[in-house]
Amino acid sequence: MTDEVGHGLKSLDTALGVLAFMARQDGPLTLSDIARGCGMPPSKVHRYLASFVTARLVRQEGRSGRYDLGPEALQLGLAAIGRHDFVNSSADGLPDLAAQTGMTALLAVWANDGATVVRWQRGLSPTVTSIGLGTTLPLLTSATGRIFLAYAPQAAIRPMRETELRRAARQPALLPDVPASSAGLETLRDTIRAQGFASVDSNFIPGLVAAAAPVLDWQGEAQAVVTIFGVDPANILPDSPQVRALLDYCAACSVVRAA
Numbered sequence: 001m002t003d004e005v006g007h008g009l010k011s012l013d014t015a016l017g018v019l020a021f022m023a024r025q026d027g028p029l030t031l032s033d034i035a036r037g038c039g040m041p042p043s044k045v046h047r048y049l050a051s052f053v054t055a056r057l058v059r060q061e062g063r064s065g066r067y068d069l070g071p072e073a074l075q076l077g078l079a080a081i082g083r084h085d086f087v088n089s090s091a092d093g094l095p096d097l098a099a100q101t102g103m104t105a106l107l108a109v110w111a112n113d114g115a116t117v118v119r120w121q122r123g124l125s126p127t128v129t130s131i132g133l134g135t136t137l138p139l140l141t142s143a144t145g146r147i148f149l150a151y152a153p154q155a156a157i158r159p160m161r162e163t164e165l166r167r168a169a170r171q172p173a174l175l176p177d178v179p180a181s182s183a184g185l186e187t188l189r190d191t192i193r194a195q196g197f198a199s200v201d202s203n204f205i206p207g208l209v210a211a212a213a214p215v216l217d218w219q220g221e222a223q224a225v226v227t228i229f230g231v232d233p234a235n236i237l238p239d240s241p242q243v244r245a246l247l248d249y250c251a252a253c254s255v256v257r258a259a
Helices: 010-023 031-038 042-054 071-082 085-092 094-101 143-151 154-170 182-195 241-253
Strands: 058-060 067-069 104-111 114-121 198-200 209-216 222-230
Touching: 010 031, 010 042, 010 067, 031 042, 042 058, 071 104, 085 094, 085 104, 085 114, 085 222, 085 241, 094 104, 094 114, 094 222, 094 241, 104 143, 114 143, 143 154, 143 182, 143 198, 143 209, 143 222, 154 182, 209 241, 222 241
Parallel strands: none
Antiparallel strands: 058 067, 104 114, 104 222, 198 209, 209 222
8 A cells, every 4th residue: 555646655744744834833832733723633743743843844842842943944945045035136246246335244134043144255354253154143133134123023022022021121232222112113213114225233233333224025025135234334324325225126126116
């Protein structure tokens, strides 16, 4: 007896359906949650999950026992994102953008752990920083993260937004330019969307300034974010040649213009 259906395997299709269900959720799930969501007996789901844990596609949290996507799932996601046309087309011109602005340029996408750097191009004057490929940037205190705050689907960023907002409420110095409240973030979001870019000064990363803008899909959502950063605060002013070049670059990579 075989579980082959057409040119595929029924059992594999079912297993991938479990992963796909988990990927659509906002966070870790119990075995019962997954079984109910997939319409399968918990014992059957448990067998699939055990194999996924072994393959590191899924991880199980020690104390709660909940399941979430694992590091290999992240790598698969990053690889797929890295081959997406939005990413590749946005990355192609980074050397020219870095040369034109004289600033280091990076490209980030939203992955499981947040705004993740997937491309990097050093500027004419290399900037000393710990940021590099694979770095995850904060949502509320980085120019890159703030673009995702303004233009990403809100369901995707909500868990990180709430976590960082609670931290900022306890430590107001972490968010020096915005009230650490939902209303404060809404005002920040409206301001970013009105000007089409986000910037942060050296109050966030000592010695560095940055400006970021979105690469938008046909729904007006950020598929990627392009960020330029350096040391001169004049380079991130709204009317600076560097910000103008950034906005023009992202508009050329986008399906729709930021608004």
